[in-house]
Amino acid sequence: MTRDKRIVVRVNHEEYNRINDYAKSKSYSVAEIIRDYIKRLPKNPD
Structure with missing residues (x-):
C-alpha cells in the first residue's frame, strides 16, 4: 500500500513530548x- 496522503497536526510541547x-x-x-x-x-x- 502506498502512502501518498499527508496529515499535518500541530501539537503543543507537552503533547509532542508525550x-x-x-x-x-x-x-x-x-x-x-x-x-x-x-x-x-x-x-x-455510525
Whole structure:
C-alpha cells in the first residue's frame, strides 16, 4: 500500500513530548504510533 496522503497536526510541547516518549519506549517512530491508532478506528463510525 502506498502512502501518498499527508496529515499535518500541530501539537503543543507537552503533547509532542508525550507521544515522542511513548514511541521511544516502544522502539517505534511517532508516525508508526499514529498509524497504529488509525488502524484501530472503526471502519463505519455510525
